[in-house]
Amino acid sequence: MSDKVLRDVVSRTKGEVYIGVVGSVRSGKSSFIRRFVEKKVLPLVNDTYSYEKIQDELPQSSEGKAIMTVEPKFIPSNTVKITIEEDISFQMRLVDCVGYIIPSAKGYLNEDGTTRLVQTPWFSDTIPFEDAAKLGTEKVIESHSNIGVVMSSDGSFGEFTRPEYEKVEELVIEDLKKHNKPFVLVINTTKPNAPETKELVDQLSEKYGVSVIALDVVNMSETDIDTLLKLAMDEFDISELNLEVPNWVNVLDDQSTYKSQFNQLVNETTGTFRKMKDAFRIQEVLKNSELFTDVAITDIDSGNGVVNVDVSCSDEIYNQVLEEILGESIEDKATFITSLQALQQAKHTADLVGSAIPKLEQLGYGIALPSVEQMKLETPELLKEGSRYGIKVKASAPMIQLIQVNVTSTFEPIIGSKEQAEELLQHMIDDYETDPEKLWNSEIFGRKLCDVISDGIKSKTNAIPDQVLEKFKATMEKIVNYGKGGLIAIVL
Numbered sequence: 001m002s003d004k005v006l007r008d009v010v011s012r013t014k015g016e017v018y019i020g021v022v023g024s025v026r027s028g029k030s031s032f033i034r035r036f037v038e039k040k041v042l043p044l045v046n047d048t049y050s051y052e053k054i055q056d057e058l059p060q061s062s063e064g065k066a067i068m069t070v071e072p073k074f075i076p077s078n079t080v081k082i083t084i085e086e087d088i089s090f091q092m093r094l095v096d097c098v099g100y101i102i103p104s105a106k107g108y109l110n111e112d113g114t115t116r117l118v119q120t121p122w123f124s125d126t127i128p129f130e131d132a133a134k135l136g137t138e139k140v141i142e143s144h145s146n147i148g149v150v151m152s153s154d155g156s157f158g159e160f161t162r163p164e165y166e167k168v169e170e171l172v173i174e175d176l177k178k179h180n181k182p183f184v185l186v187i188n189t190t191k192p193n194a195p196e197t198k199e200l201v202d203q204l205s206e207k208y209g210v211s212v213i214a215l216d217v218v219n220m221s222e223t224d225i226d227t228l229l230k231l232a233m234d235e236f237d238i239s240e241l242n243l244e245v246p247n248w249v250n251v252l253d254d255q256s257t258y259k260s261q262f263n264q265l266v267n268e269t270t271g272t273f274r275k276m277k278d279a280f281r282i283q284e285v286l287k288n289s290e291l292f293t294d295v296a297i298t299d300i301d302s303g304n305g306v307v308n309v310d311v312s313c314s315d316e317i318y319n320q321v322l323e324e325i326l327g328e329s330i331e332d333k334a335t336f337i338t339s340l341q342a343l344q345q346a347k348h349t350a351d352l353v354g355s356a357i358p359k360l361e362q363l364g365y366g367i368a369l370p371s372v373e374q375m376k377l378e379t380p381e382l383l384k385e386g387s388r389y390g391i392k393v394k395a396s397a398p399m400i401q402l403i404q405v406n407v408t409s410t411f412e413p414i415i416g417s418k419e420q421a422e423e424l425l426q427h428m429i430d431d432y433e434t435d436p437e438k439l440w441n442s443e444i445f446g447r448k449l450c451d452v453i454s455d456g457i458k459s460k461t462n463a464i465p466d467q468v469l470e471k472f473k474a475t476m477e478k479i480v481n482y483g484k485g486g487l488i489a490i491v492l
Contacts, residue, residue, distance in 0.1 A: 009232070011304060013090075017090055018091075019145060020094075020144055023169065026102065028151055033059055057077055079091040097140045116129040141176055154188075184231045187201060189214050235276070238306075248318065261291060266286075279300055282309070298310050364403065370399055377393070378394045378396070401476060
């Protein structure tokens with residue numbers, strides 16, 4: 001017998017395959033369990049006692065409107081350990097339940113039409129049969145299964161119509177979705193291959209957003225069961241989605257335009273499509289994006305819930321990212337090399353002073369410590385202290401100190417009359433309050449205000465004499481090397 005699909009199911013459920021068979025009454029739940037156990041469980045049971053015990057526990061089925069199952073039933077009653085080819089063992093059982101009541105069914109009311117009361121394990125007092133059936137089904141869904149099989153029918157057998165089954169079907173599926181259980185909807189039918197049945201399957205798959213399969217449950221084969229289990233596996237969430245992207249995408253800063261769009265698309269896609277059956281939908285969405293040239297699924301591991309996707313990007317996208325980083329259009333290789341050399345020089349400068357920037361921004365004063373390569377070692381000397389001798393090793397290195405100084409610059413044009421000055425002032429104040437950028441780029445006497453202010457700042461910085469800078473440097477060296485804490489500054 002085939003065991004590939006079963007192996008995946010065992011792996012995904014961590015060795016405990018508990019299948020809850022739920023749905024409406026008289027939909028074929030007991031027949032499904034009986035056939036499933038006969039085809040998929042009993043052939044794997046080697047112990048004679050266990051084999052016979054399971055056979056005796058198989059549920060019975062019959063035709064008509066009378067409800068046969070009156071309480072949840074575990075098949076087998078105790079979980080049985082099953083081994084596949086001596087290399088994988090698992091526990092398996094199926095859970096049968098009464099199911100949701102169809103109003104025209106028989107057995108949930110007394111002969112006089114009054115509500116039938118039954119005893120349940122969950123309450124000390126008797127409760128209505130219909131409530132007990134619903135509660136039992138919810139318990140199977142919530143606590144006793146990790147895979148759900150919803151049984152329904154097209155009305156092609158028995159005495160109930162398709163609309164009667166559909167009303168109950170909707171309630172059961174709603175409950176299953178609340179508990180986030182992977183499940184498959186089975187349409188029990190005597191004509192699984194008929195065109196109208198296939199059309200119904202497509203309609204229900206679209207309606208509920210779950211996998212739907214049409215089966216003649218009484219006569220279903222092992223292949224049918226494997227197909228159903230494969231559909232159930234597709235309803236599990238993807239546990240790991242691995243996107244293999246070009247290395248340059250991985251190292252991009254999240255603030256870059258391309259990486260930002262990339263992250264947004266992936267997050268939106270994986271947030272919308274989360275199940276194993278959605279793997280190809282994820283591929284389609286990514287493939288339709290202009291961010292990628294090709295998207296290919298390289299592996300789907302249903303047993304572990306892992307999907308591997310290989311993503312490739314065009315050279316055009318790569319060039320666009322380069323242009324954004326460099327801040328200019330790369331028209332040819334010469335332009336590219338020139339930009340790289342400029343970046344290399346900028347990186348060298350950043351390496352020298354980069355460590356001082358955080359303190360500079362925080363305190364207005366930052367120090368960039370020298371590297372070992374920058375240290376200059378002098379000739380060791382003999383050192384005498386009293387009657388004792390030692391050695392003296394001296395080294396010096398350039399330590400860069402950055403000081404943030406606020407420089408003020410003013411622009412004081414003479415306009416003319418008071419009224420003219422007041423009018424211009426009010427106009428500038430309005431721009432300042434509503435759109436400062438507009439004021440900054442406004443023109444006065446043929447020049448932009450920002451250029452005039454910048455010239456004022458440059459003028460002040462250029463006016464500092466070189467000897468003042470040299471003396472300031474010498475003063476800081478004394479403070480650093482000799483620990484002089486006091487500093488008197490006289491500005492003339």
